[in-house]
């Protein structure tokens with residue numbers, strides 16, 4: 429990476445604002461169910477503390493739509509960070525993020541102290557890369573460190589805009605992610621297969637165009653599959669659909685066909701009438717009946733996908749194959765994780781939920797790399813420049 433890192437600057441006595449990706453999965457009560465992303469930020473935070481910096485942390489959590497919403501508060505993250513670091517992490521409880529509390533707490537900091545700002549997405553213009561908000565964030569600090577690999581594909585006020593106002597360097601997590609994935613994928617061993625799933629369909633479907641120039645095979649499952657099934661003229665009932673991406677999906681099927689790249693789609697589905705963990709479910713092949721939704725891939729799809737993975741030498745996986753949070757619909761994701769664990773090659777898992785699934789299922793140590801970024805790792809692997817990294821100072 430040709431960008432400066434925290435090692436290249438003197439942080440002693442300085443107020444250092446660090447963008448982290450603390451967008452962690454939580455259960456209904458708000459308990460953090462996977463703290464991989466928090467753990468991933470610790471080396472940079474610890475380095476800054478050890479070198480006498482005053483550390484101001486910031487992150488988003490989820491996608492709050494209407495400004496402040498307690499449900500999206502970073503309070504649980506502050507508590508987990510305190511536990512993991514063994515020192516107090518004060519949360520600046522301002523609904524407007526850079527408010528009285530943030531200003532007071534950060535102006536009184538001593539070396540080695542840590543303050544966490546509230547969810548930057550409580551400010552609606554954050555995701556528009558609003559420079560006014562970026563300037564406010566910058567006004568709290570002397571140096572900006574970006575260590576939010578999972579959000580590096582977003583050009584937002586806290587990931588990109590802020591770099592216009594402060595010296596801007598990368599943290600260790602970004603450095604590590606780029607180094608590992610760069611090495612594995614510079615010249616990937618083939619066959620190279622990508623697996624896409626999950627629910628952020630409109631976000632991630634766009635990567636397929638570029639991926640088709642890189643991979644030898646593409647497996648599409650999870651919520652991503654139904655838009656493609658629809659494009660093939662199949663019925664998908666009440667399953668997740670991106671209506672305005674059907675034409676794009678058709679184009680992608682055509683492109684893959686022309687290039688001789690196989691796209692694997694599920695041939696059977698575990699369906700239910702309701703999006704509920706205890707909903708009655710059944711397996712159907714081909715079309716999904718009108719009143720049902722696909723919540724997992726079926727047994728024949730599992731075999732099809734597992735076979736396609738058997739001889740692959742490089743695999744990237746992003747997005748679960750079903751609603752794995754509900755045990756009834758976790759079999760597809762679990763089986764694909766198992767298939768990957770047996771592959772003799774490079775396996776890279778990306779995405780908060782995919783990583784959590786692999787971790788929960790006990791396959792984490794069987795994978796080459798579990799990235800803290802889903803969309804970010806996909807865009808990086810496609811060869812795109814990530815705005816949160818592009819904004820940092822060159823070496």
Ligand SMILES: Nc1ncnc2c1ncn2[C@@H]1O[C@H](COP(=O)(O)OP(=O)(O)O)[C@@H](O)[C@H]1O
Nearest residue numbers: 626627628650651747750751779780781782802
């Ligand atoms: N068939 C499906 N219908 C609805 N949601 C699904 C389906 N398959 C997977 N999901 C959901 O996708 C979510 C993860 O999607 P996404 O955020 O894109 O993945 P990641 O975080 O791994 O990048 C999970 O919460 C899972 O329940």
Ligand SMILES: O=C(OP(=O)(O)O)[C@H](O)COP(=O)(O)O
Nearest residue numbers: 451578579779780801802803804
């Ligand atoms: O969870 C994230 O992305 P991912 O689901 O692609 O891994 C990041 O925190 C980015 O969040 P966003 O997709 O709401 O910008």
